[in-house]
Amino acid sequence: xxxxxxEDESEIxxxxxxxxxxxxxEVDAAKDGRTAIQLASAKKYDVLIVxxxxxxxxxxxxxxxxxxxxxxxxxxxxSARRSVDDRVKGLEQGGDDYLTKPFALAExxxxxxxxxxxxxxxxxxxxxxxxxxxxxxFISRRASRGEEVLNLxxxxxxxxxxxxxxxxxxxxxxxxxxxxxxxxxxxxxxxVDVHIYRLRGKVDTEGREPxxxxxxGIGYVLKDR
Amino acid sequence: xxxxIANPVMRSAAxxxxxxxxxxxxxxxxxxxxMLHRFVANDIQRRSDAWLTGEVAVLGDVAGRTPKDRLxxxxxxxxxxxxxxxxxxxxxxxxxENDSVxxxxxxxxxxxxxxxxxxxxxxxLAAIRARKFISDVPYDLNVQGFNQPFxxxxxxxDDGSHIYLGLSERDELRVLNNLRFRFFCLWLLIVLFGSxxxxxxxxxxxxxxxxxxxxxxxxxQSDLSSRVPTSKRNDEVGHLAxxxxxxxxxxxxxxxxxxxxxxxxxxxxxxxxxxIRGKLEIVLSGDLRVEQSxxxxxxIDELDRLxxxxxxxxxxxxxxxxxxxxxxxxVDLDELIRVMIDLYEPSMSEKxxxxxxxxxGSVTVxxxxxxxxxxxxxxxxxxxxxxxxxxxxxxxxxxxxxxxTLIVEDDGPGFASEIGLQMFKQRVKGRDxxxxxxxxxFVEAVVRAHGGSVTASNRPGGGALLLVTWPRETGxxxxxxxxxxxxxxx
Numbered sequence: 001x002x003x004x005x006x007e008d009e010s011e012i013x014x015x016x017x018x019x020x021x022x023x024x025x026e027v028d029a030a031k032d033g034r035t036a037i038q039l040a041s042a043k044k045y046d047v048l049i050v051x052x053x054x055x056x057x058x059x060x061x062x063x064x065x066x067x068x069x070x071x072x073x074x075x076x077x078x079s080a081r082r083s084v085d086d087r088v089k090g091l092e093q094g095g096d097d098y099l100t101k102p103f104a105l106a107e108x109x110x111x112x113x114x115x116x117x118x119x120x121x122x123x124x125x126x127x128x129x130x131x132x133x134x135x136x137x138f139i140s141r142r143a144s145r146g147e148e149v150l151n152l153x154x155x156x157x158x159x160x161x162x163x164x165x166x167x168x169x170x171x172x173x174x175x176x177x178x179x180x181x182x183x184x185x186x187x188x189x190x191x192v193d194v195h196i197y198r199l200r201g202k203v204d205t206e207g208r209e210p211x212x213x214x215x216x217g218i219g220y221v222l223k224d225r
Numbered sequence: 226x227x228x229x230i231a232n233p234v235m236r237s238a239a240x241x242x243x244x245x246x247x248x249x250x251x252x253x254x255x256x257x258x259x260m261l262h263r264f265v266a267n268d269i270q271r272r273s274d275a276w277l278t279g280e281v282a283v284l285g286d287v288a289g290r291t292p293k294d295r296l297x298x299x300x301x302x303x304x305x306x307x308x309x310x311x312x313x314x315x316x317x318x319x320x321x322e323n324d325s326v327x328x329x330x331x332x333x334x335x336x337x338x339x340x341x342x343x344x345x346x347x348x349x350l351a352a353i354r355a356r357k358f359i360s361d362v363p364y365d366l367n368v369q370g371f372n373q374p375f376x377x378x379x380x381x382x383d384d385g386s387h388i389y390l391g392l393s394e395r396d397e398l399r400v401l402n403n404l405r406f407r408f409f410c411l412w413l414l415i416v417l418f419g420s421x422x423x424x425x426x427x428x429x430x431x432x433x434x435x436x437x438x439x440x441x442x443x444x445x446q447s448d449l450s451s452r453v454p455t456s457k458r459n460d461e462v463g464h465l466a467x468x469x470x471x472x473x474x475x476x477x478x479x480x481x482x483x484x485x486x487x488x489x490x491x492x493x494x495x496x497x498x499x500x501i502r503g504k505l506e507i508v509l510s511g512d513l514r515v516e517q518s519x520x521x522x523x524x525i526d527e528l529d530r531l532x533x534x535x536x537x538x539x540x541x542x543x544x545x546x547x548x549x550x551x552x553x554x555x556v557d558l559d560e561l562i563r564v565m566i567d568l569y570e571p572s573m574s575e576k577x578x579x580x581x582x583x584x585x586g587s588v589t590v591x592x593x594x595x596x597x598x599x600x601x602x603x604x605x606x607x608x609x610x611x612x613x614x615x616x617x618x619x620x621x622x623x624x625x626x627x628x629x630t631l632i633v634e635d636d637g638p639g640f641a642s643e644i645g646l647q648m649f650k651q652r653v654k655g656r657d658x659x660x661x662x663x664x665x666x667f668v669e670a671v672v673r674a675h676g677g678s679v680t681a682s683n684r685p686g687g688g689a690l691l692l693v694t695w696p697r698e699t700g701x702x703x704x705x706x707x708x709x710x711x712x713x714x715x
Contacts, residue, residue, distance in 0.1 A: 012500050102495055102498040102501075185599050185602045186532075197571075218506060
């Protein structure tokens, strides 16, 4: 997987490169819009990360220029602005995604995977999903662990589905808030923790191997090994 | 509503201005006409008086010189007859009988000695004798059997008898009536014409003002770049438009400056925060013992709180300066609150709090969805942070045609009196509060930026009550949301 990172802050560029490489991306970095255009027209990238505040060019104009020159790879937009302006929303509808700074690394990786995965949904996943002995049936909307059927509320089922779809990978609170509840908020309270705590009470019952793991300060992960 | 729309002209300033202008104009022209009328009436009177005194002197002379024989009556009668032919203001349409002039000679004993005129002259003599005094100047006399008074001039003869010459004021009054009618018609025409001109001129003038007002009201927080139309004329209205546009220029530039400052502040702080957070996460993802990871975890938590604080303070600052960039969409408050309660309910019940919702169904408002989400989350965070176990939070959502009303109340300790009116100020919080004191300031700032209001009070039975009013009628887009709401209700 080739990735082009367009970011003028060297601090951020340097700390992102290692985790991205660890996640299996072949990373090229550009510090400004011109370099980005040169690189993108020379090589084909599977995904791009573009910061909006570039020294020579507005990030959105860069994306639009790339699109005009026929480069259609998905873009993850990084923004230091608080309110996301309408042009970013327009791009989001066009299949790209955005993330506001500061972000959790896990979330950046998850959103990159989402961008790349959008066109490859397997047909098996559409009806049923299996992680170890946990099984989700999307037609009857029932979850079971081994032989035991889990008694989940509809909300808990959606939450567990999201964790299963990202099994083995870190999921952050703000990812859960935006994907499960459809909100981009940062609550001061531990509202998401309580949902996970309750779900864990139903999924990881006595005598079974705990599947939902909390990574303090980062998020949660559903074990798949 | 319908009566308001029924007569918009009556409520306009143009109407009021032209009404007062017309009134002043009408009174002025009326005064001019009244004076003119008096002048004409006096002139007519003076002329007929001059004729009367002249004629009566001639008649007195004739009567004095004519010998008092049998021919006396005929001679004087003939002269009187001739004189009455030259009556001023006489109308040709009169009947053949001459009833507009009489001549009367009365002896000093009060008997009728000679009479020329219509009828037998007795009522005329009676009316003359009824007068207490005899004056040398002509005077008015009402005679029984005649509708109009007579103007009488008299002269005393040497033998003690009096000669009276009477002229009916009928013709004179007819002339004056005619004049009054013409004056009235002319006055009415002038007033109507004048008021129409005043009305259309002021309406045209105020029409420019209205165009400016409409344009100015379209310039909202999100659209500071448009300007009111200016005219080339160098009058007050033109100045108004120019001044308004200059004011908008200044506002736009200061809002732009504020955005630049907050954006660069946000950018300069966020990028290092991102770098710090990322590095901490990398450390955390390595193999660490619990006691090693604990400080890093709490550092990340602190960073997240710092970020949230930064976001909220900048939002509050922008909202207070009326510079919040809103991207309005239709949001169903009912649906949003249900999802929010769904999100918060486990935390609440974990803490021993109950939450219930009363809502009549879908309530669509125009709002910036992301900000509205945070407003509701702040309200619920506030309850979650401040209430102790076994309290109940009641949320009531209702809507009228113009506004959506959201009431969040609880039966907890209520707002501390020390907070009082400072409730919505930044960094004001209760003694035991854990937050950074921006929650309600943010709620208020955002709601006000959308044109709504928030009030906080303590319930009479104890507990806090927050009332949020969100406007529903804000321009063109509302019509669409309106029909959506109606569909949802039906």
